[in-house]
Amino acid sequence: MDHRQPDWPQRTRRQALAMLVAGAGLLGAGRGRAQERVATLGIVPYLPAQRLVTLYAPLQPVLQAALDMRVELASARDYRAHVQRLRDGAYDVVADSLFIARLAQRELGHVPVARTQVPLEPLLVVAEDSAVADVAQLRGRAIAVTDRLAALTVLGTRGLRERGLLVDVDYTLVVSGSHANSLHRVLVGDAAAAIVSVTTLAQVDPSLASRVRVLVPLPKGLSAVVYHAAPRWRSRAAALSQALVTFAATPPGRAFVRSLGHGGLLPVREEELRDLDPFVLEYYRLS
Numbered sequence: 001m002d003h004r005q006p007d008w009p010q011r012t013r014r015q016a017l018a019m020l021v022a023g024a025g026l027l028g029a030g031r032g033r034a035q036e037r038v039a040t041l042g043i044v045p046y047l048p049a050q051r052l053v054t055l056y057a058p059l060q061p062v063l064q065a066a067l068d069m070r071v072e073l074a075s076a077r078d079y080r081a082h083v084q085r086l087r088d089g090a091y092d093v094v095a096d097s098l099f100i101a102r103l104a105q106r107e108l109g110h111v112p113v114a115r116t117q118v119p120l121e122p123l124l125v126v127a128e129d130s131a132v133a134d135v136a137q138l139r140g141r142a143i144a145v146t147d148r149l150a151a152l153t154v155l156g157t158r159g160l161r162e163r164g165l166l167v168d169v170d171y172t173l174v175v176s177g178s179h180a181n182s183l184h185r186v187l188v189g190d191a192a193a194a195i196v197s198v199t200t201l202a203q204v205d206p207s208l209a210s211r212v213r214v215l216v217p218l219p220k221g222l223s224a225v226v227y228h229a230a231p232r233w234r235s236r237a238a239a240l241s242q243a244l245v246t247f248a249a250t251p252p253g254r255a256f257v258r259s260l261g262h263g264g265l266l267p268v269r270e271e272e273l274r275d276l277d278p279f280v281l282e283y284y285r286l287s
Helices: 010-019 049-056 059-067 079-087 098-108 151-162 179-187 198-203 231-248 251-260 270-274 277-286
Strands: 038-043 070-074 093-096 111-116 122-127 142-145 172-175 193-197 212-217 226-229
Touching (some): 038 079, 049 070, 059 070, 059 093, 059 231, 079 098, 093 098, 098 111, 098 151, 098 226, 098 270, 098 277, 111 231, 111 270, 122 151, 122 179, 142 151, 142 179, 151 193, 151 277, 179 193, 179 212, 231 251
Parallel strands (some): 038 093, 142 172, 142 193
Antiparallel strands (some): 093 226, 111 226, 122 212
């Protein structure tokens, strides 16, 4: 995603990159120490890896205190690889997409521990000067998305189906890899529209956001991000939940949630995610 990066000192850049997990290997310092216990915070790859590690780095000391071990950050190359890492048990705690969190709970025994206060709010956007004035005019056209398995895509395609447009029948999806790339695809004419979110338009370069307009809002989701823990941490789930929610109420925690546009963190009940099962079916249709 093409974000305008702040002019960080070189040391800050190196520290951020030192925490980054890219591809198959961990880049965290001290990886080779045989006796050291290390937990991994997996982050769903909805933004470029460097951007994710910068945004979520404030959680590292919070989770280290809750788990009583060093924590490293990880992100897969795409959503499919992310789900495979979940199935492989690679993550201890996960900052996840809404429907993948439910999949992990239902199929892998993961325990939800917290969710964002702000819901996931998908938008269907077109170029500011586009002649498209109605969703029906997208029939036979392409719509840009970050990933077929992203929660925004799941919500968006379901919302479009309710408006009479079927994915892969009435329109095609163009996978862009990032929200900024989705907007670029619209602006250069590779796609007639893009499915993004309210927070996307706040996070991308203003000069990019100003060149698109909202065609229609799409159905909202419970939360933008759900945090969940692997089954091996079930005994620590309550402590993790308390640690995350308490942190979000502190000055550094408020800065953290503000940087993500998440509003705050709330405890999440396991039954809340069960209501998402119809959307999990939509996820499987797209996979």
